[in-house]
Amino acid sequence: xxxxxxxxxxxxxxxxxxxCVAEMLAAEGAKVCxxxxxxxxxxxxxxxxxxxxxxxxxxxKAFYEEISAEYGSIDILVNNAGVTRDAMTAKMxxxxxxxxxxxxxxGLFNLTRHIGPHMERQNSGSIINIxxxxxxxxxxxxANYAATKSAVxxxxxxxxxxxxxxxxxxxxxxxxxxxxxxxxxxxxxxxxLDKFAAQTMLGRLxxxxxxxxxxxxxxxxxxxxxxxxxxxxxxxxxx
Numbered sequence: 001x002x003x004x005x006x007x008x009x010x011x012x013x014x015x016x017x018x019x020c021v022a023e024m025l026a027a028e029g030a031k032v033c034x035x036x037x038x039x040x041x042x043x044x045x046x047x048x049x050x051x052x053x054x055x056x057x058x059x060x061k062a063f064y065e066e067i068s069a070e071y072g073s074i075d076i077l078v079n080n081a082g083v084t085r086d087a088m089t090a091k092m093x094x095x096x097x098x099x100x101x102x103x104x105x106x107g108l109f110n111l112t113r114h115i116g117p118h119m120e121r122q123n124s125g126s127i128i129n130i131x132x133x134x135x136x137x138x139x140x141x142x143a144n145y146a147a148t149k150s151a152v153x154x155x156x157x158x159x160x161x162x163x164x165x166x167x168x169x170x171x172x173x174x175x176x177x178x179x180x181x182x183x184x185x186x187x188x189x190x191x192x193l194d195k196f197a198a199q200t201m202l203g204r205l206x207x208x209x210x211x212x213x214x215x216x217x218x219x220x221x222x223x224x225x226x227x228x229x230x231x232x233x234x235x236x237x238x239x
Contacts (some may be wrong), residue, residue, distance in 0.1 A: 002220045004029030007071040012081035014038040016182035020212035054107030064114035076219045077115045080130045086141045104148035117156045126219045131176040133234045160228035171227035173218045178234025180206040201202045201236025
């Protein structure tokens, strides 16, 4: 019960990695605020669903004020919400570019701008930003997504310095999943999935639970001396 008495916020928690993280945190005692644009369809003790558009600045402020009043401390923030809108650069529309930038970067900023300073004031907290193997290596047809996920590294290192600058025990880290069998990959042709698997040293794709375990580790006191770090969880991806 590593998270007994702690409050966690997990975005993009309706399914996939976000849902796995929410369930694991709740199973170890956390009170979890599961945030998503979609309704949270599962009913699990310790998890409360919130419908929120992370690109909406005022809505994020109101959400922060609501949960800080209800729970007091906010101990964990997992910035997991993200979208893809793939196209070759020459064919990418403004709408495809802008949406990915808004969700994957502005959405990350909108909650952290409130919760990071909150953690600084309470002198403790762990923030985990979800990047991607695409942010590390790039990928054809994903210029918008790669740009946002690379930017997550800069935000992570900056916030690790900012929120601890006065001596507060606030840690900020990133996790970069490799190709993971979430709903997004379920639409990818099998021959491409086989190609992705062959590019890993372990010869297979990841499962959401495997990524979630790494995130939960960074959220816990087991990682009390880890900050400003990017943890690649990609099966030994080689591109």
